[in-house]
Amino acid sequence: MSKLKHRILIADDQKENRYILARILRDQGYECLEVGTGVEALRMARSAPDLIVLDVQLPDSSGYEVCRKLKSDPATQSISVLQISASFVGPGDRVLRWRPARTDI
Numbered sequence: 001m002s003k004l005k006h007r008i009l010i011a012d013d014q015k016e017n018r019y020i021l022a023r024i025l026r027d028q029g030y031e032c033l034e035v036g037t038g039v040e041a042l043r044m045a046r047s048a049p050d051l052i053v054l055d056v057q058l059p060d061s062s063g064y065e066v067c068r069k070l071k072s073d074p075a076t077q078s079i080s081v082l083q084i085s086a087s088f089v090g091p092g093d094r095v096l097r098w099r100p101a102r103t104d105i
Contacts, residue, residue, distance in 0.1 A: 005031040009049040011041035011066070013059045017086070021053065038066040045076045056085035 008025055012018045013036050022032040033049060035041050038061035045052060052070070056063040063083050070076045 005029060006051070007031045007033065007047075007049040009033045009035065009041065009044050009047075009052045011035050011038070011044075011052060011058065011063070012055040012084075013037065013057070014055075014086070017055070037061075038063070041066050042069060042076075045070055045079060048076075049079060052079055052081045054081055054083050056083055 008030050010018050010021050010025075010032055012021070012034075015036070018034045018036070022034055025032050033044055033047070035044050036059070038058045041052065041054060041058075054063045054066060058066065063085075067081050067083060070079060070081060
């Protein structure tokens with residue numbers, strides 16, 4: 001019986017960062033998809049990965065904005081997202097939690 005592989009989408013504009021993370025995860029048996037922009041991450045999220053590792057600073061958009069779009073779309077909102085950064089953008093960015101917009105106001 002074959003073991004089901006979990007799929008992880010890695011979205012990082014630094015090719016070296018994607019390579020290192022994908023190599024580590026593949027060595028542990030995960031299937032990895034790699035993209036370098038927010039637009040590509042949103043497109044590839046439609047393939048329903050189990051997890052998206054999302055860089056905070058992408059060349060075409062903020063990782064926070066990509067995450068907001070993913071969580072606002074019923075087709076992708078259930079995908080877990082782990083945001084990473086080689087350096088913090090600012091002190092307020094160290095902990096940021098996405099909350100859905102309130103509809104009862």
